[in-house]
Amino acid sequence: MHSSAGRTTINGPTVTADDASADFFDAAAAGTLMLRWCSSCDGWAAPGTDWCPQCPGQELQWRAAAGTGELVTWAVAHNAPHPAFADDLPIVSAIVEVREGPWLNLRVIGSTSALSVGAAVEIGFAHPDEGASYPVAVLPSDGGAS
Numbered sequence: 001m002h003s004s005a006g007r008t009t010i011n012g013p014t015v016t017a018d019d020a021s022a023d024f025f026d027a028a029a030a031g032t033l034m035l036r037w038c039s040s041c042d043g044w045a046a047p048g049t050d051w052c053p054q055c056p057g058q059e060l061q062w063r064a065a066a067g068t069g070e071l072v073t074w075a076v077a078h079n080a081p082h083p084a085f086a087d088d089l090p091i092v093s094a095i096v097e098v099r100e101g102p103w104l105n106l107r108v109i110g111s112t113s114a115l116s117v118g119a120a121v122e123i124g125f126a127h128p129d130e131g132a133s134y135p136v137a138v139l140p141s142d143g144g145a146s
């Protein structure tokens, strides 16, 4: 089980799972990042992918990821893009390349001074009071995560 985000009080819009994403969000609630995995070529794809981007394989399965990655790029929002973010400004939205290769769009938890291209992040999880748990990118300098 991966560590949770250093801060457990993350504010944001309620996330709602549907039939296609239920397995992903059930795993997030248990602290595991799930990706799509292709049994034909042993390739990985981002959640929400319906067919393999690397071969003709069309039978992707959910498979647990290592839960680490690095920052590719990010944006720092000083104005709330949704009222539910108002108490958390500034918020950081990033593209993270996870160890398996896919790029995920994740919210970043940690000091904006620690943002740098290639910075190592650990996938943590927000567990809001309402709605589904979801993955976030945690910068190791935040709270001394192991």
Ligand SMILES: [Zn+2]
Pocket (backbone or CB within 6 Å): 038, 039, 040, 041, 042, 043, 052, 053, 054, 055, 056, 057
């Ligand atoms: Zn494939």
